Amino acid sequence: MFDFDYLIKKLTDACFASYPFKHIYIEDFFSSEHFEQLLASEEIASPKANSDDELIDGLYAKGYKVIDFPGCVTDRRKYVAWHSEGRNEPFHSACEGFGMVLRLYSIQSPILVAINEFIASERFNRAIAEKFDIDFEQCITDGGIQKYLDGYEISPHPDIRRKAATFMININPSPLSESLNHHTHYLRLTKKREYVKSFWEGNVDIDRAWVPWDWAETVHQQKKNNSIVLFSPSNETFHGVKADYEHLKTQRTQLYGNVWYKKGHTTSKLEWEDMDLLSRKTTSYSSQPTNPIRSMIASTIPSSVKTFIKRAYRKTDVDADKGMDLGERKTR
Ligand SMILES: [Fe+2]
Numbered sequence: 001m002f003d004f005d006y007l008i009k010k011l012t013d014a015c016f017a018s019y020p021f022k023h024i025y026i027e028d029f030f031s032s033e034h035f036e037q038l039l040a041s042e043e044i045a046s047p048k049a050n051s052d053d054e055l056i057d058g059l060y061a062k063g064y065k066v067i068d069f070p071g072c073v074t075d076r077r078k079y080v081a082w083h084s085e086g087r088n089e090p091f092h093s094a095c096e097g098f099g100m101v102l103r104l105y106s107i108q109s110p111i112l113v114a115i116n117e118f119i120a121s122e123r124f125n126r127a128i129a130e131k132f133d134i135d136f137e138q139c140i141t142d143g144g145i146q147k148y149l150d151g152y153e154i155s156p157h158p159d160i161r162r163k164a165a166t167f168m169i170n171i172n173p174s175p176l177s178e179s180l181n182h183h184t185h186y187l188r189l190t191k192k193r194e195y196v197k198s199f200w201e202g203n204v205d206i207d208r209a210w211v212p213w214d215w216a217e218t219v220h221q222q223k224k225n226n227s228i229v230l231f232s233p234s235n236e237t238f239h240g241v242k243a244d245y246e247h248l249k250t251q252r253t254q255l256y257g258n259v260w261y262k263k264g265h266t267t268s269k270l271e272w273e274d275m276d277l278l279s280r281k282t283t284s285y286s287s288q289p290t291n292p293i294r295s296m297i298a299s300t301i302p303s304s305v306k307t308f309i310k311r312a313y314r315k316t317d318v319d320a321d322k323g324m325d326l327g328e329r330k331t332r
Helices: 005-013 032-040 052-061 076-084 110-120 122-131 195-202 292-298 303-315 320-324
Strands: 024-026 064-067 101-104 139-148 153-157 163-170 184-189 216-222 228-231 239-242 252-261
Touching: 005 024, 005 122, 032 110, 052 064, 052 076, 110 122, 110 139, 110 252, 122 139, 122 163, 122 252, 195 292
Parallel strands: none
Antiparallel strands: 024 228, 064 101, 101 139, 139 252, 153 239, 163 228, 163 252, 184 216, 184 239
């Protein structure tokens, strides 16, 4: 009944963009006929709601369920209380807020049934893998239709190493969606924080982490409805979301999916606090005369970047030589 194979052709034919990192961006991804039908479906439209509880009940009635998702809570009462009481507690130390994400599980509209099957299909996900030179036989996939409530925040991060590829398609029901503040940012590290990328490059067994917003700068926001972004996570694929909008009338809505390596190869992860070479703040190791984690990070940084950091560090009025432990670069 619905043929979406033209989407595979668009993906296969697309050129890569290289800034701020290698990715694919396509506008008008679905045909206008398909996109209109998609937006007209009952499950994409906002439920009538005058409160957070009515909104969540309305989304449940449409077939959505709260899911465990990065930057989000799954406890409905905790979310509603936080949202009504001044949003005073973050979920993650690099963020100011948290959100709740719901995925559509019970689908009635024929076009959404077909789209949901298509984005889960081997032929679509294999096409993504081939486009990014990923061995699809080593991968599994997941995806779906999701709504993200107000407060949803995931600070800049490149994605963990086990994620092989990811895609996001904006399917927002409001004709005003492009003017709302809930869109994905695509970013690059600031000059002072480029050492983080060097550190991850030199330590492939350590997983990548979220960093504070001021460690990166936004290059582009994916605001266009019916646009898709795809990329294969690397040490520079920084993206983030900080949703601040009135969600009772309309909700940030996406078709979202990932290709995952079946096996991960990391042995540990360092959070941003332990990678913060420019801060006076204490970490679990900072009371030691020589901070072993900072020394390890510093040992992976190219000398040109070290010189830059030392200058920036002096500007922050901290003793550069004492605080930074800038050793020699590790070769691996
Ligand atoms: Fe991500």
